[in-house]
Amino acid sequence: MEVYLISNETLVKTDLQTAIKNENNNKYWMIFTPDELKENFSYFNFTSQSLFDCLYNEDSPKIEIYENYSFGIINIIGENEDLSLIYELNFYLTKNYLIFVNNNNLTIINEIKEEISNKGTLSLSFDKILYILFDKMTIKDNKILSKLEIEILDVEEDVLQGKTKDYIYDIVSLKKKLLLLKRHYEPLLDIIEDLSENENNLLKEESIRYFTIIFNRIERLNRKVSDLRDNVTQIRESYQSQIDMNVNNIMKIFTVITSIFLPLTLIVGWYGMNFVNMPELKWKYGYLFVILISVLVLIISLLIFKKKKWL
16 A cells, blocks of 8 residues: 655655545555455445445446545556557545555556656656556557557458468457557547546646647547558458458369360260271371360360460
8 A cells, every 4th residue: 555645746645544534634646455454444424336446346447426526446457469458447536535446456556657857847646647657558559559550551461462362360459459458548538528528526627738639639549540540451351351362263263174175075075985886996197086076176265275375
């Protein structure tokens, strides 16, 4: 558990009991684990449903606005290969408290404290801490999307060049990553929009512009994700067309082979009847004659196919 008194531009470490005693005069930023929140939940005027959602609700980002507080669930994703969920961060915002709840994974929280400590923040408030949180969550996303864009262009180039490789796995993997980002940004837009509306007047009106900046950034990122998803869909269609073309070429080859051997099969069947009165059976050059006819049929067939540009 960590409890900080927000004093002008700095954070002053204190304890929960001191914060509870002086809650009417000061503002405190608290960092709890789920178990610590459960243990100290009676100090706060939160609904039991929000506690249940905080402790047991998984992978469902949302925000709930109450008369005297706001409760939000945010998913933090990583820069790892599959952009998977790193951890869930819950927050409670009241007039006197900003409470972060997560399961001992404090990476982004440490980054927030480091920024406040190193850069300083004029008139430090809950608004700015939340702004820094959303900023840290999205500041590197342009880099992630640029990397995905390069991957998509590489796959597209290979597909258009007709390289012989099964690209289905690559395409599905890209679509999965983009879908994850889309499902990440859309709830985040809703959360920031609801915070900006400030229905319970817990934020300063002059601080709403911070959330507008973040909202616009995430909206741009979400649009870029949509554009990249469209590109992947086009690549999928191009790859499917390439597969269909290859199948057609293979069928074309088999059709040509069948067409060549069809008259040869007829000749074989004809002379395979072995009737007694067939003149070629006793002819000295009968065998050579059949070979020459077969070769002649083969040459004529190839010339016809070449002229028709089937070969």
